[in-house]
Amino acid sequence: xxxxxxxxxxxxxxxxxxxxxxxxxxxxxxxxxxxxxxxxxxxxxxxxxxxxxxxxxxxxxxxxxxxxxxxxxxxxxxxxxxxxxxxxxxxxxxxxxxxxxxxxxxxxxxxxxxxxxxxxxxxxxxxxxxxxxxxxxxxxxxxxxxxxxxxxxxxxxxxxxxxxxxxxx
Amino acid sequence: xxxxxxxxxxxxxxxxxxxxxxxxxxxxxxxxxxxxxxxxxxxxxxxxxxxxxxxxxxxxxxxxxxxxxxxxxxxxxxxxxxxxxxxxxxxxxxxxxxxxxxxxxxxxxxxxxxxxxxxxxxxxxxxxxxxxxxxxxxxxxxxxxxxxxxxxxxxxxxxxxxxxxxxxxxxxxxxxxxxxxxxxxxxxxxxxxxxxxxxxxxxxxxxxxxxxxxxxxxxxxxxxxxxxxxxxxxxxxxxxxxxxxxxxxxxxxxxxxxxxxxxxxxxxxxxxxxxxxxxxxxxxxxxxxxxxxxxxxxxxxxxxxxxxxxxxxxxxxxxxxxxxxxxxxxxxxxxxxxxxxxxxxxxxxxxxxxxxxxxxxxxxxxxxxxxxxxxxxxxxxxxxxxxxxxxxxxx
Numbered sequence: 177x178x179x180x181x182x183x184x185x186x187x188x189x190x191x192x193x194x195x196x197x198x199x200x201x202x203x204x205x206x207x208x209x210x211x212x213x214x215x216x217x218x219x220x221x222x223x224x225x226x227x228x229x230x231x232x233x234x235x236x237x238x239x240x241x242x243x244x245x246x247x248x249x250x251x252x253x254x255x256x257x258x259x260x261x262x263x264x265x266x267x268x269x270x271x272x273x274x275x276x277x278x279x280x281x282x283x284x285x286x287x288x289x290x291x292x293x294x295x296x297x298x299x300x301x302x303x304x305x306x307x308x309x310x311x312x313x314x315x316x317x318x319x320x321x322x323x324x325x326x327x328x329x330x331x332x333x334x335x336x337x338x339x340x341x342x343x344x345x
Numbered sequence: 346x347x348x349x350x351x352x353x354x355x356x357x358x359x360x361x362x363x364x365x366x367x368x369x370x371x372x373x374x375x376x377x378x379x380x381x382x383x384x385x386x387x388x389x390x391x392x393x394x395x396x397x398x399x400x401x402x403x404x405x406x407x408x409x410x411x412x413x414x415x416x417x418x419x420x421x422x423x424x425x426x427x428x429x430x431x432x433x434x435x436x437x438x439x440x441x442x443x444x445x446x447x448x449x450x451x452x453x454x455x456x457x458x459x460x461x462x463x464x465x466x467x468x469x470x471x472x473x474x475x476x477x478x479x480x481x482x483x484x485x486x487x488x489x490x491x492x493x494x495x496x497x498x499x500x501x502x503x504x505x506x507x508x509x510x511x512x513x514x515x516x517x518x519x520x521x522x523x524x525x526x527x528x529x530x531x532x533x534x535x536x537x538x539x540x541x542x543x544x545x546x547x548x549x550x551x552x553x554x555x556x557x558x559x560x561x562x563x564x565x566x567x568x569x570x571x572x573x574x575x576x577x578x579x580x581x582x583x584x585x586x587x588x589x590x591x592x593x594x595x596x597x598x599x600x601x602x603x604x605x606x607x608x609x610x611x612x613x614x615x616x617x618x619x620x621x622x623x624x625x626x627x628x629x630x631x632x633x634x635x636x637x638x639x640x641x642x643x644x645x646x647x648x649x650x651x652x653x654x655x656x657x658x659x660x661x662x663x664x665x666x667x668x669x670x671x672x673x674x675x676x677x678x679x680x681x682x683x684x685x686x687x688x689x690x691x692x693x694x695x696x697x698x699x700x701x702x703x704x705x706x707x708x709x710x711x712x713x714x715x716x717x718x719x720x721x722x723x724x725x726x727x728x729x730x731x732x733x734x735x736x737x738x739x740x
Binding site for chain 2: 181184185188189192197206209210213214215218242277280281282284285288294299300303304317318319321322324325331334335338343
């Protein structure tokens with residue numbers, strides 16, 4: 177088990193980014209990551225035999241996420257999500273620029289989170305987990321062209337919605 | 346440097362998702378704790394069934410008070426009394442979950458004492474094979490409220506208490522009279538001690554339904570008829586029917602979701618279909634049919650998985666017409682669609698039968714005959730081709 181926990185440590189940053197991109201807030205992401213590990217470590221032979229363990233972990237996390245959508249949705253209705261401010265990056269600019277950057281990022285993330293699920297997930301994986309279009313296609317089990325068209329449609333929709341805000345689009 | 350609109354949006358999106366690049370430092374400790382807890386308990390979903398409260402007018406719930414605790418044998422003691430070493434280990438080992446939930450219904454008191462899951466086959470003290478490994482077992486104590494206080498139950502009453510009481514696993518979302526333990530499980534052993542009859546029920550491998558929710562149904566009678574239990578078609582919940590002329594009770598079972606096995610579940614459902622054809626309950630939609638179908642199409646669109654080997658890249662003819670042909674489930678599938686000029690995006694055509702199963706969990710996975718929901722998905726790509734394949738709902 178110690179070896180497996182060391183493996184977990186190795187993949188933790190990437191899996192965390194994956195879960196954090198999919199989930200709407202930190203608590204959901206923490207639960208998702210933990211449950212993915214619990215599931216993976218209960219069947220360690222699958223993990224050690226996998227050619228791409230990270231891909232297997234991504235697939236497990238995605239399945240867990242999809243199966244728990246309703247549970248998470250109920251909780252989101254019951255409790256407000258955490259503020260994004262503290263989690264957003266600091267561009268190293270002045271106080272005012274930093275504030276504006278965080279506001280812009282918060283706005284874009286909130287609009288992206290409201291995309292239909294089939295558009296939101298590819299966007300989250302592409303921008304949040306730095307996955308390629310090909311990797312996303314394999315993970316979601318859809319053709320590459322489908323991923324491309326969903327990313328395109330998501331960007332179109334976001335651009336349209338962001339027109340109402342003065343953020344240089 | 347000035348960014349164009351596309352680059353600016355890309356940058357904004359990357360920044361919007363550039364949050365929490367590392368998990369908190371405590372994640373590993375929490376993971377180790379979670380793994381240890383899971384190994385020790387393996388009972389993450391123990392919830393006292395809310396629906397029992399709804400039936401309180403007819404049933405009286407007793408807690409785990411001193412009276413009940415002193416009165417009943419522990420499951421491990423019972424297995425020893427029965428002289429079945431395998432069962433004794435099962436109910437003394439770490440897989441056991443003490444339940445101690447008691448329900449009085451009519452003239453009967455049913456008490457679910459404990460549940461456990463065997464790793465290997467169970468043998469009697471003489472080496473006889475009693476049950477396969479991987480089965481789920483429940484110990485139920487049964488008493489007649491009008492014969493309390495007896496030290497020993499007379500043979501005739503004992504026979505009535507045991508042979509005429511059915512103990513069965515039930516599955517949330519499936520009608521009790523359609524999917525029940527009579528398909529695979531059985532009553533394993535009977536015993537009595539100080540006026541209490543005990544039934545050890547073999548619930549077979551119904552843990553394959555763990556992700557849907559499992560119940561233990563207990564009722565008087567030798568089979569699971571339509572009148573012992575109520576089945577909520579909207580939520581899939583199962584509860585005792587207060588109007589039942591016999592006695593019935595339902596307990597929610599704590600089962601680890603990780604034990605879910607879709608293939609094994611499918612086998613049991615197929616068996617149910619073959620034994621009880623057309624006995625499922627057709628969903629009576631509150632919504633109008635187009636809304637209902639549209640919702641199912643949305644499920645397929647979001648959660649449907651492509652069926653390998655069915656993908657085709659089609660090129661619409663001069664009128665935008667696409668014709669898709671393939672084979673699925675041993676039958677020829679044909680789908681025609683005319684795309685408008687410059688039209689692109691996804692569309693899903695629903696196939697299969699128009700008899701939907703109960704949407705017990707907001708999502709329809711299968712039709713009323715437990716066949717998975719499926720359809721043909723066409724995606725008009727920006728290059729003018731149409732990617733088409735079959736999608737199927739898989740839990």
